[in-house]
Amino acid sequence: MSGNFRPPLPGYKPKPQSPTSDPRQFIRDFSFHNCKLGNQGFQRLLIQVFGYAGHGKSSFINTCKIVWENSSYNNYTKASGSQGGDTMDRRTYQLTENIILVDNRGCSAMKSHEKGEIFAQLANLMPLNMKVDWCQGFKLADRIVEAEPLVQPSDFISPIFVYSIGHAPNPDEKQELKEILKTCREMTGVEAIVLLTHKSKGNLERAEAMFKDMGAKHVFSLENYTPKNQSRSMEVHNSVMKFLYEVVQDAKFRVDYTRDPQKEMTERKIFVLNYIHNKGVEAHIQKLEGQKAAENASMERTMRVKTEEADKQKQKDQKEHEEKIRQLEAEFERQRLRDQFEHEQRMEKLQRGRKKK
Template sequence: MQDIPEMTEFVKNFSLRSYDNEGFSRVLLQLFGFLGHGKSSFINTCKYVLDDTEFKIYADVKSSDGGNTTERITFPLTDTLTLVDNRGCSVMNDYETGEIFAQLGNLLPLDRAVEWSKGIGLMDRIVQAERHVKSSDFIFPIFVYSVKKGLTYDEVPEIQALLNTARDLTGIFPVVVLTHKTHSNLRDVETKFKDMDVERIIALENFTPEDHIKTRGKHEEVLKFYIEVIKDIEFRLQRMSNPEEEREKRKQFVLRFVYDRELEKKAEDTKRECQREAERMREMNNQEKSCTLQ
């Protein structure tokens, strides 16, 4: 096994220039998931380990994990690797997941406000954002989940659907990062993610302002995360078309998702309206019968 300095240099020296990648210039490590699951603390931890200097607050844990992050914020790690803190969601309904997929597919501008859209508003925003988005960005999805939150069997289907759709969108099954690994729920949460056919699960404990003493174990956990991600990037690079085609495929995927979502919503609204009308007619018939009897 490589020691910590060797692992650090391997990550820092990783470059897309040494691959026949047809135009990709950098990697966006796209963090996504629920609000309050440790994305911001994970960003601070990743920066702390790779920079190997004093602990700093790069991502505001209180505002981000509290649900106030409204931008896709970038945090450069190296000349090649950049972390992206995408706006999280509180529930997994089709409106919020549609927004997540638009961010995950890199179809919305970086370091700008992300406003949740109703109806087909998201489609308009995707089209308008085209001139601000770089096709040369390689997309790598990372799902962050807190072990402390636990995971019930009722929640598994929606998370599995989210991960599968992220895979279909990006061509890469998301790496799952489990934060708060020392919590008693770790084994149960790990098992449930394995049952979802997650290929790579990395459990770790984030550094925090209150606990940022450098230990070999914590450093190795984060560096191993980097190395595993780089291996997946190298594998995927050999099987991708050019950046423009990849971005176009992602755009068509998300636009189709939003379009299908709107059709389903209209069908559900029509069904509910028919049910209300049927109920109204039954009430009128009952009233007429009551008047006749009187």
């Protein structure tokens, strides 16, 4: 077993943990050692926060920390509150001894290679607290292999997809969101919890219905604490505690059944590498198709130019031919008139000669 996993002391008997009426106590006391089958190799819970840049991931982690520590506003993540996205690496924030909040780097548009990076972070195949540089194809696959000594199979993943309802997705983006949630489920075996932020900046009911239609089983919503919105709110406090309670309870439920952390990480790695490979093949095919389309378009333009030039030459030749015919007809008409005039002159001369006789 790799990582910082420490086996329980000899003679240790796990104490089953059951939900209590106090969510804070349940969260604070949570340990995989207390699951029905023991920890099975899991040491800590990673609450993996992921999604688009600028949708409030870092502010949400700030909000969780403020609520959990019952403190006044503190910008733990150094979030600016802007829409540009501040996180450039995978940052961790301790919630309890066994629960870690992970702020993953987001991206402005989920292109295929960026989604590969997102899934590599989400699958916990990238090191924590290190910068994330966007790359694709073999480079991304190489980074995943290089990171193997730095990642821990003993981390249990709870994926949290953060989305601002202030952003109205178009049909293509909706399909993209659906694919992200589906891929997350297939890769981790866990349904991603959707967290809607900026709930006052859009139609909350419509956003919730949209994600439900995409197959999301759990959808939460809240207004984050930000530098501009530091006032403590009972609604925010209760929403965060309910959210954390549901996440931890779900993790406990899943580890109450037989699991194999090492096998699960290997399967996630294979899944992501296959995803990267398939997207690379698709990108290559699209590139070839694009080149073929460009070549066909170029050939069509060349043929069109040649056809237009041939038509112009044909029209020019036709005009020249018509002009020659017109000139010949005009010359013929002039010659006819000269011949007629000469003939009339001869006839008059002949008549005058006859009269003299």
